[in-house]
Amino acid sequence: MAKTRELRLPALQVKQGPKRMLYVFSVDGKLVHRFSTISRVRRDEEGELRGYQRPEVLSHIDEIKRFIEGPSPMIPNAVVLAFNSSVHFDPAGSEFHPEGYSRPGTLRIPFEEDMLDEDKPAFVVDGQQRLAAVRDSSLDSFPLSVVAFITDDVSEQTDQFILVNSTKPLAKGLVYELLPNTESRLPSSLLKKRFPSQLLNILNAKRHSPFRGLIQTPTNPSGIIKDNSILRMLENSLNEGVLYRFRSDDGAGGAIDPMVTILCAYWGAVSDVFPEAWAKPPKKSRLMHGAGILSMGLLMDTIADRYRNRIHLKRELFAQDLTPLKEVCRWTDGFWDLGPGQKLKWNEIENTPSDIKQLSAYLLDKYKELVWDANHPSERRARGG
């Protein structure tokens, strides 16, 4: 049998109630797996439910791994462990500090090298992905703070597991609004939103921006255009349209000023050409609705491509190309004539992929017909259908 060892760690005992004690300490994250195990949820031979933890999520672990392998990582939130009663705390003195409710001492954790999982003295209640990331990381060590309690009762662990995992996630809009003020490594999904969010903030604040104050965000609840519609329009153009030209090679950002100039010129022209539909709530104007913003965004990329050799794309130029579309747009009343048997009341356009697809195809088709082809008599083609 392997020799029993004992891990002795300086710790604080915290008195949270008459019978409730917590232990706060720090330990190398690489070490934790040697004395603790994950209680995976499963059915035993009799069909009884055992354990509580779900499997590790590789993509999530990889995000954390990338973060802690980065230049200056910090994980301030503690991992939660449940010890069995083989773990003991030796207080250094007998008194609890009256203000801190705590007293220092030593936590004694017995363990064996290569012990079986079921014999280990600790269960991971919260932080299995963080621990896995430290375990798999290329670092030699990474200290983590730990909060632990001692119990032999699995139901108490399960309670805590459910409690820590039932918190409500932050509203997406608030996260996006906070992004431009961050600098560190964020999860990939957020990293992709950081630059578009920065552009959105500028458009919503800049003095001469046609969007000034119009974009609804958690800190600008009176705005009328959903932040998500603007973000998607910006992402579309950054990936596929005119903004891509100014994107930096690494994709993390780009030349902000020319981007904002083009956006203000184009959307300023949209507000000039459709004054009756601009700055009205989406219930009264489909131009301010997701479908309107997205399909008009695609039109921006098309017009910019038509003039791809020009350095400056002025508001007047955009307005000149948009004006002929006035007659076929029904942002605030009437019916969209989307083709044979395809009449849609102005407010029946919804913010769904199929409506966005249909509306943008219609607008781009009309643009080709009324502007692109019409202004190049030498290249004019008969267009049917």
Added chain:
Amino acid sequence: MKFFFPDSQDLVDPSFDFETERRAELRVRQRDDLYAHEVFRSRAYDGLLVSKGIVDGYGQVGSRYTIGQKHRLLRNGVKEFLRIDKVPYPLEVMGDCGAFTYVKEKVPPYTADEVINFYSDCRFDYGLSVDHVILSYQPDWDLKGAKPPDEVKDRQALTLSLAEEFWTRCKARKEGFIPIGVAQGWSPKSYAHAVKELQAMGYSYIALGGMVPLKTAEVLASLEKIAEVRKPKTRLHLLGVTRLDHMNAFATLGVASIDGTSPLRQAFKDASDNYYTLSRTYSAIRIPQVEGNAKLQKKISSGVIRQETARKLEKAALSAMAAFNNGKLDIDAAVEALTEYEELCAESTPKEKKASAAKSRQSRADVYREVLSDQPWKKCGCEVCRSIGHHVILFRGAERNRRRGFHNVWVFYRKLRSELGLRLEDAA
């Protein structure tokens, strides 16, 4: 004979790291990815085929393009979108309707003008007329007194009248692409009839549709019948037929071009022939991702298989392959690691079907031993094999599987050329 490769947004991500399996975080799909013609310095095909059905999506078949990509394609044209204008040798692009996407409909959902607009906006070199696939092939219906069902005859008549409309509209609109008429049929005689009609309309380039499920002998029988009516200058295109065994016969019967995705798809769809070489095919080595495998994932989340075990065996299989590739591990040890992980992925319950598991383990081990002792990836000169080495033989995730598919396309093109007795440098 030209080989056109049908595109369905098959690209690889050059930032993908095969060791860490990570990619550049801010990579933009398609724009930062590479097509096969950007991966290989030498030709792997003479052109590409792009379907309206793939771009638009139809019914249950979703579009392969995002809405932004689609509009960029229409604005800038297919050559700029596929970045073939930057390739040092010429590549042509053929447009078609993707008739299989709407095969279940009574009539095709597009008008001739809609399709011409698509070809014209995208600036294709060739455009196929609107067609409707006939799925039954019954040479018996050529016999005297036999009556092909109305539905079949209607589909051919419809395809022919749409081809006529397509031809007339193309001529009236003075479009820049070369129109190709599509012939649909159910037998040698009916194909010959369609070709005759199309020639009468004015077509001198004719595509034969609906031949994908046909046996090679049936394709030949139809081509021979067509030869009786084919004018000397009429060129034929075989839609979706990539059989190498009779390419010379096809060529003598007037086939000027073919297209097909099977070299690509076999890399990850076929049960055994996944990796092409000039002389034979090999099976790829399966090391599925623990997280990418739905069956395994279910067993893990229900607690039947321990996640730690699965990860450990997966890792062991991967490092065994790496060590074997470097000559640091012998075949037996490598095969042992591979089959151990594969068994875990395959078994339904730990106790179930021990005997049959052992049997399939043995046959798998034999297959792996063969490919491992030949190490075909070390003998291949293509850019994929030279740059990613043994990863090309691993059946695992889209980045590896699609690269193996690209390799197959490259090999297929070489086999096709040599089959036809053509040098690679020759213009097609």
